[in-house]
Amino acid sequence: MARFIVRRLGFMVMTVVLASIIIFFATTILPGDVASQILGRFATEEAKSQLRTELGLDKPVVVQYGTWLGNFVRGDWGESPSMNTLVRPIVFERLGNSLMLAVVAFVMYVPLGILLGLIAALKKNTWVDQTISVGSLAFIGLPEFVSGLILIAIFAIHFKWFPSQSAIPPGTGFVEALPYLILPAITVALTSLAYVVRMTRSSTVDVLQMDYVRTANLKGIPPRKVLFTHVLRNSLLPTVTVVAIGIGWLIGGLIVTESVYGYPGLGRLLLFAIQRRDLVLIQSTALLIVLIYVVANLIADILYAVLNPRIRYS
Amino acid sequence: MTVPAASRPVFEVEGLSVDYVTELGDLHAVRNVSLAIHQHESFGLVGESGSGKSTLAMGAIRYLASNGRVADGSVRLNGVELLGLSPKELRALWGAKIGVVYQSPLSALNPSIPIGRQLAEVARQHLGMDSAAARGRVQEMLTKVAMPDPDAVMKRYPHQLSGGMLQRCVIAMALMTNPALLIMDEPTTALDVTTQAVVLDLVAELKREFDSAILYITHDLGVITKICDRVGVMYAGEFMEQAQLKELFKRPLHPYTLDLLGCVPHFDPTPQKRSLVTIPGSIPRVDQLPAGCIFAPRCSFVEAACTKARPPLAAVDKGHLSACRRWQAVPPPAEYLRAATEAVRGVQTACDTSDVLVRTSDVQVHFKAPKGTVRAVDGVDLDVCEGQTLGVVGESGSGKTTVARAIIGLTPRTGGSITLKGESLPRTTGRRPRSTLRQIQMVFQNPDASLNPTRSVGDAIMRPLTLLGGLDRRRAKDRALELLQSVSLPVSYFDRLPHELSGGEKQRVAIARAFAAEPGIILCDEPISSLDVSVQGSLMNLLMKLQVEQKTSYLFISHDLSAVQHLSDVIAVVYLGHVMEVGDATKVLTPPFHPYTEALLSAVPLADPDVKQKPIRLAGSVPSAMNVPSGCRFHPRCPRNLGDVCREQEPPWREGDGDHRIFCHIPLDELERLQAETLVLEAEEGA
């Protein structure tokens, strides 16, 4: 078990390093001359070379990368040219907002998804199952800007129950932010719900066909007890993995949803940085998002191993 | 009814019919079957796949898939009618009055719950115990099934125990409440033969100790003789015959039973190789049953009247029921066997060095694993001579398959040498020239995987003809059609895809494909073990026939000692990557034996209740090939362990008559003296 975790940790570090290389090179090397971009095409050659020296761009690429990664690890994330402030406080402010949205969405779709998935599996091949399966299929991959805009049309513009935009000011607390979070969270939940439903359904259907469920039934144990002690313990394992991996997406991947609602989360920050071509901001935000994803994957792996004795004791 | 309670059957099934509802309408999977089992009695339900034996058992206790239903009949347990009980009432019986043991113990137990808790569930549900009392009861039960260290086992998860141990746990669970009925559905099929013997002994013992009536389902006629008092033979959803065990084997009164007994190789080390009885055709589909007797189209005693009306299962003798209207015409087995089989060839043991086709010398196959080295094959010396069959027998983990894979080059050997006609063979297929590749062919174990699902039968056979035989497509096609006929398949199969074939037919195609290259030797890796007994018999006949025609050598690998002795001229017994004993088939099967061979012979279930086998049982299970024991690798389990010598020193090869060699510290004459009664085959005439 310890070996397992150490191996996973090693792999995680490797992934982050490789990802940071991709991000660094995509943002620093590919776009061409950064100095010209910052100073404009008509800047003098001296000014440009002076800026390059300032930014360390005259050094070899490897050294630049090392400096950048070292600074990132130390917490020196640089200054954003487009916002003229330090990057780290902004990113963390947005991370807080993203977390709030993630929590609300999580509470909305995880329990409901598991419940619907279970019902579909237990009522396999009936109209209930068909409805749930086809319904969830319809929402999988439905772009959030489509579902989000339709939700706004209905609940914000027509019924006026919720605000149509969620551009909360910095420092808003969770309770005050809650009304602004409902519609974005529903939008996210609609997409994610389907994954949880489908995973729960398919693994439960599989487990229900296992011999040990027959054994349990033929022990004369009541169906409800069979479900809770024998079926769920095994059938929810893959769901746990899907949900844990989903957390990464909830925090760092809601670029479209945040953009539809104007919600100031990490995703929107990244989009803003890209639109302004603010490389410093892009690098830090992107690497943070990758970090969140990788940690979510790690949690998923460890949870799976902890809950599964076949891995725990091998 | 004034039958005294004691002699009334505990479990009675009368006129039971079970249907499955499918797109094609209702399928009558089991039709009008009856049986009765008394207390302490065990009833063996035998039949090939598709005979409906599991459907009968599960239908009787009302546990069917949602598309299955009991259409008719009556099932009584201790006089209580089961049909008509509500689900709740049934659940009060399941686990309490009815215990079930399953084929695969590993999948029958929940992988994520400790074993102790799974067993305790039964005690808590049906015996009203709290968790502490239930734990005590589980401990007691585990002790009764001879489980070493029950406390530790209770904390384990299923994947941490061996198959034999797990099956004991499942048996303990099923007997927890001392149920009136114990259903055992192929409980030892997934186990190794020595483990199977231990479990069968245990069941026989528990049968006396507990009050249950046992319904024992199996396809294995040999296992039946170890455990059952009474036997019912099923065919396509109906009983063909029911009788007391000895009666059924001595004097079967239904042609199907007679044929089944003839399909199984008999254990007689004679120098003549005879064919086995075959049953033409295959089991009819349940929706396409013939009008009269359902066995009539395949029966060798059929007459016109048989195809008119279906004969009922009726008493023909005291306690002997047969569904044959011509039961009086059914001859005794020995007589039938002589008439229905023929001598195919003599045993071929004489072999000079010049006749040796394939020779392995000190072959080793070691794999690197994360926690050490797996010594799958650890110094194997074998010779296969031209036209000869070398049988390699061993349990799972013995490395017998790996030896074959090393010979053919699929798994590169890590040491030793392999020669073909005196020339050293490169380690992998990639380095062998076509002329060499052509000489060695293989028939694999799993018929479903040995043919490419997207390629037609004809393609599969033609490819070696064009690639290795150098034929053009037209000539290859002609030859492929010939080969199809030689393996007794219709030429219309040429265009079929594998999924349209049965398991036995796929294996015939695989055999045709192997012969297409006109090889010197064919490595047969358990080619028949996944098939029904009647199909096994016909495949063994086919292999023997082709061998005589083509003068091919076989390396026949199997865990089934009966099949190996039937086909082989020379037998090698392997254990944990090493040969324990090798020699002419007759020599290996008569004393002196290696103690491991002795244990195998004692454990193999023979389909003949008259054979006396001395119970020699091995402790524990085969060690991991990562920790091969020191000295003699068999010493930790050896019943004839001499102590320090065996533990510390590698045994010598002791040479017997001819090429008979035994890898043991005990001298041959002493072994012979000790082993006189291991296996006593009674003369057939004594029957």
Add this chain to the structure above:
Amino acid sequence: MVEPNVTDELFDTAIMDEEAVKGFSEPEQQERPKTWRLYWRRLLRRPAALVGTVIFCFFLFLAVFGPWIAPYDYEKQDADLRLAAPTLSHPFGADQFGRDILSRIIVGTRNIFLLGGSGTAVAVLIGTAIGLFSGYIGGTTDEVVMRLLDVLLSFPSLLLALVLLSTVGPSSLNLVFVVAILYIPMVARVVRSMVLDLKNKEFVEAARVRGETRSYVLFREILPNALPPLLVEASMRFSYSIFLVASLGFLGLGVQPPSPDWGLQINLARNFFAIAPWVLLFPACTIAVLVIATNLMSDGLRQVMLPGGGRN
């Protein structure tokens, strides 16, 4: 007397004696149909999948023949029609420049099919090649290749797309390139797992022992058996690529104006949402219908081609 079934109340886990009813659940098997015909018949029994396929084919038709079907020129601006509500002559209304929305949707279909389709096609080709070789060779090569692909997979796909597009700039070719890069690892993984499953099958070993070349084994023995899951994967990838291309368009990083990109149209229409919701709702609903139809179709494909197996 017919017994009610107990297991209806339990979960449907009871055994069905498979041997006893072998070959009955699939009546087609008796008639030996060609595999594709078998798939087709199974598809006919799944109404949702069938509806999805029909709708998908309809869009495919629009993608090919769109410019000839569209009632108006999609670029023609008409000041009188600015934000005009749906009428008989303009059933979906007109946008802020007075362009016919229906025509823009019809012509835009080609865009989304071309970008998503060619991106998916490139991903399938390269991914299949990587998966085949990496899986078959195995060992360290396989380990390294798979780890690299895992790194690509550990990026959130939209983030990777945005970062890449922000550096190379949004153009049709770059979009195809980005879609391909995103989906190569997924396709490669599916193919590799099939190869790992198949390469130790006895029929592949039989090919090896008769001395077949590596490419024969890969392309003639293994690949044909990996085709059904590959096709299912491709159709799923295509449905995701529609999602991705539309999302990128919405974020302004897709195809640039004035091309009739659905996502882009929606983004621009947001400003007029309160006064002219149709400008937004019609393209949005079109995307919804296409994505749902593609999903239903690819799920149907999975059930038809990989019955029993193949998880999502």
